[in-house]
């Protein structure tokens with residue numbers, strides 16, 4: 130979905146992202162753009178997990194990635210508006226301008 134803009138305040142919608150976690154020094158090998166990257170290193174070797182092939186792995190660091198395909202955006206949450214406050218302001222403005230439901 131392309132980026133859309135609130136008809137009241139003009140604010141654009143945010144990027145439609147997904148998240149993934151990498152462990153230790155694993156590299157991201159997908160095609161998505163890395164929007165943010167945060168690595169947490171652990172001082173002790175107590176962090177363990179069981180991977181798909183049933184090996185136990187010591188987790189020394191974990192990297193959270195936020196990924197974007199370079200073109201997809203979230204839809205507006207309230208039809209043509211980003212927030213309920215924008216719906217309310219637009220409705221009150223329309224009423225003040227003389228618009229009435231049902232003509």
Ligand SMILES: [Zn+2]
Nearest residue numbers: 135138211215
């Ligand atoms: Zn808005």
